[in-house]
Amino acid sequence: MHFSIDRKYFYEKLSVVSRAISVFSPLPALSGICIDVKSDQIILTGSDSNVSIRSTIVRGELNQLDIDSTGSIVIESKYLLEIIRKMDCTMVELELVDYSLVRISSDNGQFNLNGIQSNEYPNIDFSQPTNSFELKSKDLKDIVSQTSFACSDKDTRPVLNGVNFKASNNTLYCSGTDSYRLARKVLPLQINHEFNITIPSKSLNEVVRSINEDEESIHIYVDSKKAQFIFDKTIIQTRLIDGTFPDVDRIIPTSFISSMVIDSKELAGVIDRTNFIRNEKIHLIKLECSSEITRIKTSSSEIGNSDEVLTNCEYTGEDITLSCNGTFMLDAIKALNSEKVKLEFSGLMKPIKIYDPEDDSVIMVIVPIRSYD
Amino acid sequence: MHFSIDRKYFYEKLSVVSRAISVFSPLPALSGICIDVKSDQIILTGSDSNVSIRSTIVRGELNQLDIDSTGSIVIESKYLLEIIRKMDCTMVELELVDYSLVRISSDNGQFNLNGIQSNEYPNIDFSQPTNSFELKSKDLKDIVSQTSFACSDKDTRPVLNGVNFKASNNTLYCSGTDSYRLARKVLPLQINHEFNITIPSKSLNEVVRSINEDEESIHIYVDSKKAQFIFDKTIIQTRLIDGTFPDVDRIIPTSFISSMVIDSKELAGVIDRTNFIRNEKIHLIKLECSSEITRIKTSSSEIGNSDEVLTNCEYTGEDITLSCNGTFMLDAIKALNSEKVKLEFSGLMKPIKIYDPEDDSVIMVIVPIRSYD
Numbered sequence: 160m161h162f163s164i165d166r167k168y169f170y171e172k173l174s175v176v177s178r179a180i181s182v183f184s185p186l187p188a189l190s191g192i193c194i195d196v197k198s199d200q201i202i203l204t205g206s207d208s209n210v211s212i213r214s215t216i217v218r219g220e221l222n223q224l225d226i227d228s229t230g231s232i233v234i235e236s237k238y239l240l241e242i243i244r245k246m247d248c249t250m251v252e253l254e255l256v257d258y259s260l261v262r263i264s265s266d267n268g269q270f271n272l273n274g275i276q277s278n279e280y281p282n283i284d285f286s287q288p289t290n291s292f293e294l295k296s297k298d299l300k301d302i303v304s305q306t307s308f309a310c311s312d313k314d315t316r317p318v319l320n321g322v323n324f325k326a327s328n329n330t331l332y333c334s335g336t337d338s339y340r341l342a343r344k345v346l347p348l349q350i351n352h353e354f355n356i357t358i359p360s361k362s363l364n365e366v367v368r369s370i371n372e373d374e375e376s377i378h379i380y381v382d383s384k385k386a387q388f389i390f391d392k393t394i395i396q397t398r399l400i401d402g403t404f405p406d407v408d409r410i411i412p413t414s415f416i417s418s419m420v421i422d423s424k425e426l427a428g429v430i431d432r433t434n435f436i437r438n439e440k441i442h443l444i445k446l447e448c449s450s451e452i453t454r455i456k457t458s459s460s461e462i463g464n465s466d467e468v469l470t471n472c473e474y475t476g477e478d479i480t481l482s483c484n485g486t487f488m489l490d491a492i493k494a495l496n497s498e499k500v501k502l503e504f505s506g507l508m509k510p511i512k513i514y515d516p517e518d519d520s521v522i523m524v525i526v527p528i529r530s531y532d
Numbered sequence: 533m534h535f536s537i538d539r540k541y542f543y544e545k546l547s548v549v550s551r552a553i554s555v556f557s558p559l560p561a562l563s564g565i566c567i568d569v570k571s572d573q574i575i576l577t578g579s580d581s582n583v584s585i586r587s588t589i590v591r592g593e594l595n596q597l598d599i600d601s602t603g604s605i606v607i608e609s610k611y612l613l614e615i616i617r618k619m620d621c622t623m624v625e626l627e628l629v630d631y632s633l634v635r636i637s638s639d640n641g642q643f644n645l646n647g648i649q650s651n652e653y654p655n656i657d658f659s660q661p662t663n664s665f666e667l668k669s670k671d672l673k674d675i676v677s678q679t680s681f682a683c684s685d686k687d688t689r690p691v692l693n694g695v696n697f698k699a700s701n702n703t704l705y706c707s708g709t710d711s712y713r714l715a716r717k718v719l720p721l722q723i724n725h726e727f728n729i730t731i732p733s734k735s736l737n738e739v740v741r742s743i744n745e746d747e748e749s750i751h752i753y754v755d756s757k758k759a760q761f762i763f764d765k766t767i768i769q770t771r772l773i774d775g776t777f778p779d780v781d782r783i784i785p786t787s788f789i790s791s792m793v794i795d796s797k798e799l800a801g802v803i804d805r806t807n808f809i810r811n812e813k814i815h816l817i818k819l820e821c822s823s824e825i826t827r828i829k830t831s832s833s834e835i836g837n838s839d840e841v842l843t844n845c846e847y848t849g850e851d852i853t854l855s856c857n858g859t860f861m862l863d864a865i866k867a868l869n870s871e872k873v874k875l876e877f878s879g880l881m882k883p884i885k886i887y888d889p890e891d892d893s894v895i896m897v898i899v900p901i902r903s904y905d
Binding site: 235238241270429434 | 640804836843
């Protein structure tokens with residue numbers, strides 16, 4: 160194995176595949192990047208066994224790749240990235256000099272790193288699933304930012320740790336829920352597919368972080384075992400979560416007794432200010448709503464209490480007083496990222512529906528909390 | 533106690549005194565800011581019992597302070613700062629409503645916080661020591677950034693946890709050492725003083741962080757027990773470290789067998805690149821110097837090795853090969869912050885002197901490490 164390549168280009172590609180690598184690697188070889196040099200291209204692979212990223216480098220003007228001899232090796236990701244990032248040269252040369260010793264050299268100096276032989280690297284199946292569709296990068300980013308925050312971070316029900324993607328009748332339904340709240344985004348699909356899969360929210364966040372700013376669209380391939388996201392000669396592949404995702408349609412309320420339209424910034428500000436007034440770590444807020452005045456109160460016997468009136472607020476319907484998790488409400492408002500939000504109340508202890516009054520393709524649902532005061 | 537004040541102004545002053553407050557407070561009251569309202573001013577105090585900061589607010593155009601009644605209270609620093617920072621109003625009102633309950637209010641809402649009565653706050657003696665001198669803010673900042681990094685962070689010899697300030701013959705000698713390296717800065721003093729005190733490096737860093745950008749000079753008052761730094765109606769006071777500071781003049785080498793002048797960025801770059809090649813967590817670098825070629829090598833049986841030639845380097849004198857701690861060398865180069873650095877060698881296993889060839893008011897000394905290869 161012996162090749163030379165533009166240092167900056169190589170660094171960028173190494174960075175992309177390194178995102179899949181975990182510091183707590185289940186297998187020593189997985190803490191490294193696998194470099195596989197073919198006669199006409201280099202294949203870089205990084206994986207934590209759940210998410211795997213593969214990037215292919217083909218010789219071109221940008222990378223100045225020059226392959227002298229083929230071969231493969233695994234190099235500890237953090238060392239390789241640090242060297243390539245810090246080297247003070249335009250081109251860098253990598254050579255397997257002896258067994259698993261890799262020489263990385265420039266004009267002034269050289270590093271010899273102990274690598275791991277590539278036969279110790281697990282064989283990752285990058286074969287392409289059959290169901291395929293395309294999403295705009297922006298849509299994929301929005302799906303992840305508007306639904307994944309609502310996923311559970313507890314281990315009790317693994318299926319809730321992921322975002323559910325359900326395709327049916329030319330429509331894609333994306334839902335995240337921890338059973339106390341729900342975030343759902345609905346998009347039209349160009350092609351009619353029928354699938355129902357749950358992708359770990361951690362993997363989705365990795366995918367989104369790896370997408371370049373200038374990437375227009377992402378090709379997505381799914382089957383019952385895995386999902387692949389493909390762009391710019393890079394494949395990001397993730398395993399799916401087994402199990403049946405709950406039927407979230409049932410918890411989206413459809414009849415209401417009252418509703419409120421309010422400036423998002425104001426509502427977020429009031430909730431955020433009281434964030435430190437907590438009861439057993441939960442930020443409980445009490446909404447007192449009537450057509451005359453709407454206020455948000457918090458109270459903690461240890462810390463103190465607060466009482467603030469909402470000013471830019473239109474409230475219609477029955478008076479209602481209920482309590483909910485302020486952190487959930489704030490997350491929902493931030494994820495909607497709209498000028499105004501509409502809150503629809505279906506009754507005491509019944510779910511609250513929250514959405515942008517101008518666009519109901521994204522909806523948030525929060526279950527109230529019983530409070531005794 | 534009842535007053536109103538410009539919110540932003542109040543927040544800035546609270547931020548300054550809060551810097552002294554530690555999350556690991558030895559006394560519950562010390563996790564709070566003491567607010568003492570007099571008829572014509574407010575005195576804010578924060579302390580972790582080692583460092584104490586006192587800031588006085590006198591009514592003025594900038595703060596719009598209006599005192600309705602006097603009194604005092606201690607409020608949990610993190611809650612008070614969060615409320616005052618996040619409130620959406622220009623003026624804020626504070627009132628002691630009942631025993632130790634404080635009302636913080638604006639037009640739209642209010643917070644009631646459980647405070648601590650001020651008689652539970654320790655009595656901190658802010659009386660002024662007799663020895664006084666003045667330093668430009670920039671000089672004080674330079675002293676701290678160029679010497680405190682060399683202080684010890686271990687508990688074995690407490691006196692080495694501080695920077696020693698020795699005044700003698702109209703000169704101020706500031707020294708930090710952990711016994712393996714030394715950083716010393718020398719400045720002229722306007723007034724002749726004789727003192728020899730050691731200030732905790734942690735306190736000095738607090739002082740420097742608290743100095744406003746536009747502060748020209750700092751008044752410093754010292755005696756054998758404490759040091760005070762005064763600027764803009766703010767007093768930062770720190771206890772001193774007891775014990776005799778070692779006579780560091782003895783370890784500064786005076787005769788040399790060779791020297792090297794090199795571009796600082798290049799030397800720092802070469803050392804930084806090899807930072808990850810460590811032996812039992814120590815970044816050992818080997819300098820091989822001769823008038824023909826100078827190179828830096830590192831080696832670790834586990835990770836690998838490196839070898840780089842220094843190009844922008846003038847070396848004169850006997851050939852020498854020695855090893856030292858690369859982290860220490862890098863710290864010294866960064867603290868000098870000069871275009872070039874001069875390294876003077878006094879022999880195998882003898883201290884290396886490092887300084888800016890254009891300015892020897894700051895010198896660094898590093899003791900080599902014996903290496904067996």
